[in-house]
Amino acid sequence: xxxxxxxxxxxxxxxxxxxxxxxxxxxxxxxxxxxxxxxxxxxxxxxxxxxxxxxxxxxxxxxxxxxxxxxxxxxxxxxxxxxxxxxxxxxxxxxxxxxxxxxxxxxxxxxxxxxxxxxxxxxxxxxxxxxxxxxxxxxxxxxxxxxxxxxxxxxxxxxxxxxxxxxxxxxxxxxxxxxxxxxxxxxxxxxxxxxxxxxxxxxxxxxxxxxxxxxxxxxxxxxxxxxxxxxxxxxxxxxxxxxxxxxxxxxxxxxxxxxxxxxxxxxxxxxxxxxxxxxxxxxxxxxxxxxxxxxxxxxxxxxxxxxxxxxxxxxxxxxxxxxxxxxxxxxxxxxxxxxxxxxxxxxxxxxxxxxxxxxxxxxxxxxxxxxxxxxxxxxxxxxxxxxxxxxxxxxxxxxxxxxxxxxxxxxxxxxxxxxxxxxxxxxxxxxxxxxxxxxxxxxxxxxxxxxxxxxxxxxxxxxxxxxxxxxxxx
Numbered sequence: 515x516x517x518x519x520x521x522x523x524x525x526x527x528x529x530x531x532x533x534x535x536x537x538x539x540x541x542x543x544x545x546x547x548x549x550x551x552x553x554x555x556x557x558x559x560x561x562x563x564x565x566x567x568x569x570x571x572x573x574x575x576x577x578x579x580x581x582x583x584x585x586x587x588x589x590x591x592x593x594x595x596x597x598x599x600x601x602x603x604x605x606x607x608x609x610x611x612x613x614x615x616x617x618x619x620x621x622x623x624x625x626x627x628x629x630x631x632x633x634x635x636x637x638x639x640x641x642x643x644x645x646x647x648x649x650x651x652x653x654x655x656x657x658x659x660x661x662x663x664x665x666x667x668x669x670x671x672x673x674x675x676x677x678x679x680x681x682x683x684x685x686x687x688x689x690x691x692x693x694x695x696x697x698x699x700x701x702x703x704x705x706x707x708x709x710x711x712x713x714x715x716x717x718x719x720x721x722x723x724x725x726x727x728x729x730x731x732x733x734x735x736x737x738x739x740x741x742x743x744x745x746x747x748x749x750x751x752x753x754x755x756x757x758x759x760x761x762x763x764x765x766x767x768x769x770x771x772x773x774x775x776x777x778x779x780x781x782x783x784x785x786x787x788x789x790x791x792x793x794x795x796x797x798x799x800x801x802x803x804x805x806x807x808x809x810x811x812x813x814x815x816x817x818x819x820x821x822x823x824x825x826x827x828x829x830x831x832x833x834x835x836x837x838x839x840x841x842x843x844x845x846x847x848x849x850x851x852x853x854x855x856x857x858x859x860x861x862x863x864x865x866x867x868x869x870x871x872x873x874x875x876x877x878x879x880x881x882x883x884x885x886x887x888x889x890x891x892x893x894x895x896x897x898x899x900x901x902x903x904x905x906x907x908x909x910x911x912x913x914x915x916x917x918x919x920x921x922x923x924x925x926x927x928x929x930x931x932x933x934x935x936x937x938x939x940x941x942x943x944x945x946x947x948x949x950x951x952x953x954x955x956x957x958x959x960x961x962x963x964x965x966x967x968x969x970x971x972x973x974x975x976x977x978x979x980x981x982x983x984x985x986x987x988x
Contacts, residue, residue, distance in 0.1 A: 526700065526822055545680050551746050555678050558744065561732040562671055563694045565627055568729055569667045570698020571705065572634045572722035576657060577797055578706035581804055582715045589801065589935065591650050593926015596797065597919045598654045603661035604915035610665050611908020618739040619673030622666040624730055629663025631726035638719030669907045677740035680751050682837065692829015692887030696822040699796065703818030777965050778906060780958055781889050782913040784848065787955030789917030791855055792882045794948055796821060798925060799875045802944065805935040813872030820876045828884030836888060844888045845962030852956040854881040859952050862945030866938045886914065
């Protein structure tokens with residue numbers, strides 16, 4: 515199994531090496547960071563980021579289990595379980611965003627890892643002992659618990675990295691964010707399917723449990739909330755300031771101030787559309803292909819691998835273009851990617867009975883993962899400010915999962931079940947429902963075209979970012 519996993523991961527490793535080689539040759543943005551600082555920052559975000567990726571493995575393994583359960587879990591059952599979980603995820607941000615601002619990203623990622631691990635362990639026990647008499651109710655409760663703790667993950671990774679990355683280099687981080695999401699999708703779909711085939715269904719839940727416990731330990735050992743805790747100087751990251759240093763506002767007051775910010779509200783609305791579209795593709799294509807038999811065999815067998823490669827390319831493309839071509843503006847890139855989504859949705863209508871459909875939705879995944887990396891992973895830092903980025907992510911990423919929950923609920927009601935699901939002609943509601951959402955998302959991204967965070971008070975008086983020094987250099 516390990517050898518087979520390495521063989522399947524080889525294209526991803528090659529792609530990452532090519533991207534690294536290309537990015538290494540691009541002109542650098544000199545922010546005065548020392549080599550020692552960059553090395554320590556790598557060891558800070560790498561375990562943090564991989565934990566986030568494996569959280570995805572412990573999230574989308576539900577889709578793998580749905581196909582493995584067969585007739586025990588219908589499309590409607592899956593839609594119910596997934597929509598309840600994602601709605602809990604979205605609303606959990608109301609609590610977990612401000613809580614992360616108060617406790618710090620390090621504590622949040624630790625809570626995410628251990629909580630999701632325990633929830634996956636419980637789902638594994640349910641499948642292992644065959645407690646399927648009340649499968650929908652049991653999985654709805656356990657998956658909702660899983661998603662509550664999962665919601666700490668996105669807030670944690672953005673909260674921690676907001677103190678380590680300057681605005682002018684966050685487009686690159688947005689690309690990294692997209693890579694992490696893509697790796698998590700690959701782990702969930704391809705590793706999950708391989709685990710289910712090699713072992714038994716319960717291990718689809720047990721393996722993420724073990725991995726998350728390992729990364730809980732790594733995050734405890736290596737992750738710090740800000741540079742000063744790791745022996746380096748904190749520095750002005752150049753983001754917008756929602757709350758001044760002298761102001762003392764509670765979480766509700768901060769949230770009210772953010773809800774009055776038209777840029778944050780527009781980003782949140784775009785991300786509602788992103789959540790709807792991302793999971794309309796990722797969750798339902800693989801179910802569609804299995805039930806109708808209309809699929810390119812390579813795409814269906816390597817769904818996670820192809821989504822991973824597409825997501826990596828989308829994230830890196832969006833992040834690099836944003837920083838290098840659009841002066842760290844996120845709106846123009848997201849508008850281009852949403853235009854791809856709209857065009858892809860139209861083409862879907864005519865390709866439901868074609869094996870080419872799989873390649874089209876992979877291309878669309880590249881676009882929508884790029885959008886998510888730009889907005890949830892990057893713009894939330896830019897416009898939320900590192901003091902209150904947890905609340906900003908709570909608003910923005912919460913909307914992503916409200917959109918995800920909406921699509922799960924809608925598709926669970928309108929998509930065919932049983933023998934009717936075998937006929938691709940009965941699936942037209944799938945692409946038709948994507949079109950108005952993509953059109954609304956495109957319109958909203960155009961309103962973000964010129965949006966860029968204003969300078970902080972410090973940056974208005976300084977022409978350069980302070981040099982970051984290693985502890986022994988201070």
